Amino acid sequence: MPSDFTAVFSALKPIMARHAARLQVKTDTPAEYTLVSREPSPFPQHKGQPMWFGSVRLGKAYVSYHLMPLYMSPELTGNISPELKKRMQGKTCFNFKTPPPAGVAAELKRLTDSGLKEWEGRKWV
Numbered sequence: 001m002p003s004d005f006t007a008v009f010s011a012l013k014p015i016m017a018r019h020a021a022r023l024q025v026k027t028d029t030p031a032e033y034t035l036v037s038r039e040p041s042p043f044p045q046h047k048g049q050p051m052w053f054g055s056v057r058l059g060k061a062y063v064s065y066h067l068m069p070l071y072m073s074p075e076l077t078g079n080i081s082p083e084l085k086k087r088m089q090g091k092t093c094f095n096f097k098t099p100p101p102a103g104v105a106a107e108l109k110r111l112t113d114s115g116l117k118e119w120e121g122r123k124w125v
Helices: 004-017 074-079 102-121
Strands: 024-028 032-040 050-058 063-067 093-096
Touching (some): 004 032, 004 050, 004 063, 004 102, 024 050, 050 102, 063 102, 074 102
Antiparallel strands (some): 024 032, 032 050, 063 093
């Protein structure tokens, strides 16, 4: 894995980690940072386990930023900029090979904040 991916991970992790007080840290390693809900999921398919909110993962080809509220609240994706959208893979994942520019990082922060706010409104966290 390229050494600069560590810098990418270091740039993305704080965006997710800002919400650790409201959520629960499931994994915190040099290659993965994952947050889940503190309470069990209200959905039976989760079998009483917490809901997975998001994760930052350092991989071989890129660093991924996963944000589950995008899947469960698709209205959040309506205003994603073309610059961030081109990094999107699937419905909930953004891939980065370099640290995000300031504007993209700010947008990812707003999107993550909105996702948590949406989940709080639905009483999922």
